[in-house]
Amino acid sequence: YLPHPQDAGETTEEMEAAKPRNCGAKLCFLCNQRKPALKRPKTLQQICRECFYTVFEEEIHSCIIENQLFKPGERVAIGASGGKDSTVLAYVLSELNRRHNYGLDLFLLSIDEGITGYRDDSLETVKRNEIQYGLPLKVVSYKDLYGWTMDEIVKMIGLKNNCTFCGVFRRQALDRGAAMLKVDKLVTGHNADDISETVLLNILRGDIARPSAILDIIKSGERFRIATSTKMPEQGICERCGYISSQKWCKACVLLDGLNRGLPKLGIGRSRVHDNDDCKKEANHMTGSKEVQGKPCGNLDF
Numbered sequence: 127y128l129p130h131p132q133d134a135g136e137t138t139e140e141m142e143a144a145k146p147r148n149c150g151a152k153l154c155f156l157c158n159q160r161k162p163a164l165k166r167p168k169t170l171q172q173i174c175r176e177c178f179y180t181v182f183e184e185e186i187h188s189c190i191i192e193n194q195l196f197k198p199g200e201r202v203a204i205g206a207s208g209g210k211d212s213t214v215l216a217y218v219l220s221e222l223n224r225r226h227n228y229g230l231d232l233f234l235l236s237i238d239e240g241i242t243g244y245r246d247d248s249l250e251t252v253k254r255n256e257i258q259y260g261l262p263l264k265v266v267s268y269k270d271l272y273g274w275t276m277d278e279i280v281k282m283i284g285l286k287n288n289c290t291f292c293g294v295f296r297r298q299a300l301d302r303g304a305a306m307l308k309v310d311k312l313v314t315g316h317n318a319d320d321i322s323e324t325v326l327l328n329i330l331r332g333d334i335a336r337p338s339a340i341l342d343i344i345k346s347g348e349r350f351r352i353a354t355s356t357k358m359p360e361q362g363i364c365e366r367c368g369y370i371s372s373q374k375w376c377k378a379c380v381l382l383d384g385l386n387r388g389l390p391k392l393g394i395g396r397s398r399v400h401d402n403d404d405c406k407k408e409a410n411h412m413t414g415s416k417e418v419q420g421k422p423c424g425n426l427d428f
């Protein structure tokens with residue numbers, strides 16, 4: 127972090143005198159030397175490229191230290207999709223690990239959903255990151271885990287609702303990949319936009335309980351406490367695959383069973399299941415619940 131001159135105890139006159147003359151053009155708010163390259167939405171400060179890199183990396187470091195996110199010797203997998211967010215995450219975490227001696231064993235973990243022309247391209251980026259940052263890469267595919275690629279699923283179910291399969295399978299595939307790598311933690315590049323999107327989608331769907339719970343957690347921030355009187359839900363295990371589940375069968379198994387039996391809409395939205403009484407009975411039997419609720423769309427389930 128480069129302190130603002132005022133933080134360093136300089137008077138306004140000293141700061142004015144020290145300012146390089148630049149014919150009235152504004153200079154970076156932090157270093158007062160270079161031309162600003164951007165206005166940070168977070169602070170509204172106009173800062174240069176170099177200062178942005180510095181404050182961005184140091185803020186992440188402070189967040190890691192203040193919240194004690196890692197312990198020395200831990201194995202950490204980085205969910206690497208090859209997109210911008212996880213690529214930045216891979217770079218920053220490996221850089222901070224080296225710079226500040228966190229002592230972490232880092233890995234890249236990529237899920238290959240089997241989407242031709244999309245994931246195969248981004249996996250090439252991840253393979254470049256593997257070499258660039260010297261991080262071992264593990265690729266786990268839907269085909270290997272579930273016997274289906276997303277291309278095959280789309281062929282069967284069509285373009286509508288396939289996000290449910292993709293999101294549920296990806297979430298579980300990341301967990302399974304993490305277990306294969308025997309890591310202690312898995313980090314992802316979810317950003318504030320992703321979280322806002324999830325909250326807004328829930329509100330638009332009329333699911334008020336979940337967004338308000340998320341907003342409460344965000345608001346209470348660091349003061350978040352669980353009341354001693356609160357009974358925590360018991361974490362069960364899927365009877366079919368052994369993955370964590372609060373139902374008899376986990377969501378991935380319900381969807382997979384539907385696919386394998388040629389009833390791909392089995393585990394999707396409530397209304398579809400209601401359309402067909404046999405499907406409803408089947409689905410309720412598998413989930414052990416009275417209602418089957420599907421998440422129509424989304425990236426990773428929060």
Ligand SMILES: Nc1ncnc2c1ncn2[C@@H]1O[C@H](COP(=O)(O)OP(=O)(O)OP(=O)(O)O)[C@@H](O)[C@H]1O
Nearest residue numbers: 205206207209210211212235236237314315316425
């Ligand atoms: N196929 C994948 N393999 C591994 N990790 C993934 C995969 N897809 C998503 N993730 C993880 O989940 C995060 C959020 O995914 P999302 O699909 O919202 O993409 P995004 O916000 O565009 O991020 P990115 O730019 O990294 O793709 C990613 O940053 C990454 O850490």
